[in-house]
Amino acid sequence: MIKLTTVLLALSIGTAHAGPFDAVLPPAEFDRPYKGRLTIKIVPDDKDMPAGCEHMVGCATPNGTSCVIHLRNDAWIRSERGAPEIVLRHEIGHCNGWGKDHAGARRIPPLEIEKYY
Numbered sequence: 001m002i003k004l005t006t007v008l009l010a011l012s013i014g015t016a017h018a019g020p021f022d023a024v025l026p027p028a029e030f031d032r033p034y035k036g037r038l039t040i041k042i043v044p045d046d047k048d049m050p051a052g053c054e055h056m057v058g059c060a061t062p063n064g065t066s067c068v069i070h071l072r073n074d075a076w077i078r079s080e081r082g083a084p085e086i087v088l089r090h091e092i093g094h095c096n097g098w099g100k101d102h103a104g105a106r107r108i109p110p111l112e113i114e115k116y117y
């Protein structure tokens, strides 16, 4: 939890990303801290996103007991009316095994997203 707090602090003073289309949280079973080795890379530009993740706000690459998350920066996320915390929880959900089909996603109404700014 300390690591997550540090990351969120870093995101708040640096950059992150999200968009209305990503304003969905994973189902409760996947919306929890990741227990493996988590690497979060804040990327300023599309060219720094992994292949297949261009134009996305975040991208999780689970690999057994580790997971790498690429996130666009805060400014980019906020420009898309997104909230960095929600994007991160979304991507960590994928690290925890939530499928790409987003089954069971919990959508957040736009007005409620502002609470996470």
Ligand SMILES: [Zn+2]
Residues within 6 Å of the ligand: 090, 094, 100, 102
């Ligand atoms: Zn997703």
